[in-house]
Amino acid sequence: MDILLIGGLWLDGSAWDEVAAESRALGHRPVPLTLPGQGDGAPSATLDDQLAAVLAAVDAAAERPVVVGHSAACTLAWLAADARPERIARVVLVGGFPAADGRPYADFFEIRDGAMPFPGWAPFEGPDAADLDEAARRRFASRAIPVPAGVATGVVRLTDERRFGVPVTLVCPEYTPAQARGWIDAGEIPELTRVERLEMVDLDSGHWPMFSRPREFARLLAEVADAA
Template identity: 35%
Template sequence: MQTFLIPGLWLDASSWDVVTRAVDRAGYHAHPLTMPGLESDETDRSHITLDSHIDYVVDLIDHAPADEEVALVAHSGGALVANGAVDRRPDRVTRVVYVDSWPGGEGAIVNDEIPHDDADMPFPGWDAFEEQDVRDITPELGAQIASHTHPSPAHAAVDPLHVHDEKRLDVPTTIITSSMTPEEMNEYIDGGAPWLDEVSRLSSLHIVGLPTGHWPQYTRPDELAALVVDALGEDDESD
């Protein structure tokens, strides 16, 4: 299995370091990604869109060995990139794992409330987030994470996702939820929360909990790595 690890806003491939090692040890061939525009602070991001990020992942899928399965693991804003790629290659992707995130459907956006211009969306600082999101991030850890961030391409965060192929809904999916419990997520799904409409339509869904904040790859990296490895090896099942 070839496993592509898609980071969320502001993060690069290094955010997956602990998960990468665990996935490789399990034989699932991890490929942590630095998305276009996240190479450095100085990168020109004005031409990079959400579709640019989806195209990048689709190209990697297309160049993966044809005789091997492909899995996607996505954190936070990377979820829309992952679902966009699954939509374009539903017969090639065999499993998706979302880390404190979920697939959005037609018209979904990552976040248009964080200050940005037409090119850049800089990391806004920890005060911009809700208490449950920053749980377990100490001042020292927060400073360490922030020092490794780069501005994200603004259009990758604010452009709407467009999906077309209903077969994407049949790809087995695991959601590792950290800033809410699986019970809370299921209550939102059962209650018809519109932001989880795409999730409610998945035919094979497994939700597991890892209680911490929105960045478990930093706050509980070993536990997250173990859950990702477990998810990659799961048989198809639904909650």
């Protein structure tokens, strides 16, 4: 099965190298995406450009793919489900949640010179980055790609309620399924309150399991794809 891999902020497709290698060994077809503006030299890219790239990958799949969104890209994966509900076997949300209609995509940090650069590790101290050693942090920071302002501040538009019928797996790395369930029940993640088939799985890692636990992460994704 095709597994489309969409990295979060500051990441290009190479972030998935180890996960992809393990996924292939497990019999699946991983498709790591390098998004417009995040590795293809297009600093003026917009959220619509990134969604178009994801939808092109969905449409190119030989069969209904599993679409994996990491961190902020959980919203991109969910936008794909909104645009192609009949074409996606399952959405996997890793370390994040889809933004609601009308909300900015990812205006979390300061925009400078038309882009949102990696802000350093201070905002991520604690469970997010506890499993990344200093060498891993330096590698991440040196490779981090500033996210175009047109992506970070793009407005999320959701229009097709058939998205709620697409099965969703919520992978919980730096938080637990119990915590996620509490946020959903409290109405803090409105898009997930209406999902008809939602499952949650725990992953003992920080926010970037593709770097700290790639084999375990790949095996989890393979299990999800096998079930789909």
